[in-house]
Amino acid sequence: MTFAFCPHCGAALVEKPIGDEGLVPYCESCARPHFSFSYACVICCVFDPAKEQVLLIRQSYGEKRYVCVAGYVKQGETIEETAAREVLEETGLTASSLRYVRSYYYPKRDQLMFGFAVQAAKSDICLSCEVEEAQWFSVAEARERLREAKIAAQLLEDALR
Numbered sequence: 157m158t159f160a161f162c163p164h165c166g167a168a169l170v171e172k173p174i175g176d177e178g179l180v181p182y183c184e185s186c187a188r189p190h191f192s193f194s195y196a197c198v199i200c201c202v203f204d205p206a207k208e209q210v211l212l213i214r215q216s217y218g219e220k221r222y223v224c225v226a227g228y229v230k231q232g233e234t235i236e237e238t239a240a241r242e243v244l245e246e247t248g249l250t251a252s253s254l255r256y257v258r259s260y261y262y263p264k265r266d267q268l269m270f271g272f273a274v275q276a277a278k279s280d281i282c283l284s285c286e287v288e289e290a291q292w293f294s295v296a297e298a299r300e301r302l303r304e305a306k307i308a309a310q311l312l313e314d315a316l317r
């Protein structure tokens with residue numbers, strides 16, 4: 157995301173040299189720079205406690221393939237809080253542990269995705285309206301289902317290491 161207008165006062169931004177950053181969009185009326193950024197998101201590979209099965213979801217909108225739980229970081233939230241919230245909101249499961257794995261950049265949507273390995277007990281699944289289906293798969297089945305979801309597939313491999 158690169159700003160052309162000030163998100164606070166709406167003025168057109170000018171380019172101003174700022175230290176090591178080079179030219180940065182700058183609002184002269186607010187006297188502040190507006191650095192470009194990527195949208196912060198989490199993506200969660202949800203395992204059962206034995207780490208033998210993986211929970212994948214299919215969303216009720218967009219492409220209806222299996223994906224991992226994912227969502228945007230809300231303002232003021234830590235990425236760990238986002239990961240626990242998204243797992244709970246989308247599946248109804250409570251994370252018993254969260255481990256940060258690594259980050260991934262998704263250029264199509266300008267998203268910086270923070271990948272987590274999450275463990276959750278296989279209690280009753282309660283889907284949000286954004287999710288059409290959630291299902292536990294063996295690791296081999298999950299690999300197969302995620303063939304076209306590159307970041308989710310990579311997270312699964314990274315989370316298993």
Ligand SMILES: [Zn+2]
Binds near residue numbers: 167
């Ligand atoms: Zn401004």
